[in-house]
Amino acid sequence: xxxxxxxxxxxxxxxxxxxxxxxxxxxxxxxxxxxxxxxxxxxxxxxxxxxxxxxxxxxxxxxxxxxxxxxxxxxxxxxxxxxxxxxxxxxxxxxxxxxxxxxxxxxxxxxxxxxxxxxxxxxxxxxxxxxxxxxxxxxxxxxxxxxxxxxxxxxxxxxxxxxxxxxxxxxxxxxxxxxxxxxxxxxxxxxxxxxxxxxxxxxxxxxxxxxxxxxxxxxxxxxxxxxxxxxxxxxxxxxxxxxxxxxxxxxxxxxxxxxxxxxxxxxxxxxxxxxxxxxxxxxxxxxxxxx
DNA sequence: CGTATTTGACCGGCGC
DNA sequence: GCGCCGGTCAAATACG
Numbered sequence: 001x002x003x004x005x006x007x008x009x010x011x012x013x014x015x016x017x018x019x020x021x022x023x024x025x026x027x028x029x030x031x032x033x034x035x036x037x038x039x040x041x042x043x044x045x046x047x048x049x050x051x052x053x054x055x056x057x058x059x060x061x062x063x064x065x066x067x068x069x070x071x072x073x074x075x076x077x078x079x080x081x082x083x084x085x086x087x088x089x090x091x092x093x094x095x096x097x098x099x100x101x102x103x104x105x106x107x108x109x110x111x112x113x114x115x116x117x118x119x120x121x122x123x124x125x126x127x128x129x130x131x132x133x134x135x136x137x138x139x140x141x142x143x144x145x146x147x148x149x150x151x152x153x154x155x156x157x158x159x160x161x162x163x164x165x166x167x168x169x170x171x172x173x174x175x176x177x178x179x180x181x182x183x184x185x186x187x188x189x190x191x192x193x194x195x196x197x198x199x200x201x202x203x204x205x206x207x208x209x210x211x212x213x214x215x216x217x218x219x220x221x222x223x224x225x226x227x228x229x230x231x232x233x234x235x236x237x238x239x240x241x242x243x244x245x246x247x248x249x250x251x252x253x254x255x256x257x258x259x260x261x262x263x264x265x266x267x268x269x270x271x272x273x274x275x276x277x278x279x280x281x282x283x284x285x286x287x288x289x290x291x
Numbered sequence: 292c293g294t295a296t297t298t299g300a301c302c303g304g305c306g307c
Numbered sequence: 308g309c310g311c312c313g314g315t316c317a318a319a320t321a322c323g
Contacts, residue, residue: 154294154295154296155295155296155297156296156314156315156316156317157297157298157314157315157316158296158297158298159312159313159314159315161312161313162311162312162313168313168314170314170315174295181314183314
């Protein structure tokens with residue numbers, strides 16, 4: 001669709017970011033970075049991360065492995081986490097039926113046969129409000145909208161975003177049992193910046209591209225690491241030179257009773273320097289290194 | 292032919 | 308109470 005925006009050589013994701021409507025702030029000390037840990041996000045000390053530091057990432061893809069992965073024009077990724085008060089996710093599966101309950105689909109009354117539509121769709125809202133799962137937003141400088149992350153996604157919707165010329169796409173993990181969803185949109189401020197928001201946690205190992213071999217071994221390993229050792233909500237990929245900061249609009253303890261809507265953590269990967277400084281090292285679980 | 296994407300309508304929450 | 312807007316559904320369509 002709108003895949004060809006001009007790539008701005010230098011964007012300040014940090015300053016342009018605006019979502020969840022919060023003020024954000026970046027920080028790099030242990031305390032703050034630990035936030036990521038709270039949600040299972042951790043990053044290896046090596047900038048090469050799962051791919052680069054891997055044994056033979058390029059052995060089969062050549063130096064292009066990364067570019068194939070995602071044409072990240074610049075090493076900059078931001079992770080935004082948005083937690084919400086899950087009102088009794090008495091089953092992020094059943095309650096959030098809208099996520100992927102096959103049965104409801106038929107009853108929810110399609111646009112064509114719009115019956116009372118009071119069935120499934122209604123039941124959902126009736127019982128409990130929309131359930132918000134933890135969300136993580138990656139702000140990535142990329143030419144492509146859809147970044148490979150080791151999982152298979154099926155697009156289920158697209159909407160025009162207010163105040164933005166770029167549409168937002170909605171994807172759902174193709175795994176029938178997985179309720180993870182993600183939104184992909186471009187920053188209205190910086191067309192070259194792609195904002196990918198993951199919601200939920202994969203209940204399966206990534207990789208598994210059914211039709212086989214679309215992702216490299218390293219990607220698989222990487223994704224596996226994430227899913228495995230840290231229970232992160234979704235996979236994602238890095239460019240070879242990445243580092244990160246951690247920021248969040250208002251990571252207030254639940255006690256504040258205010259985090260309800262959006263408590264988010266942003267982790268802009270801006271320069272390798274920070275990596276070298278050990279910023280990441282602090283939040284990298286040992287398990288990360290050996291999967 | 293099976294699967295993925297497109298696209299307009301529908302639904303619900305929220306602000307005014 | 309109303310309108311706006313984000314999010315989702317599902318039929319139609321495209322694609323391999």
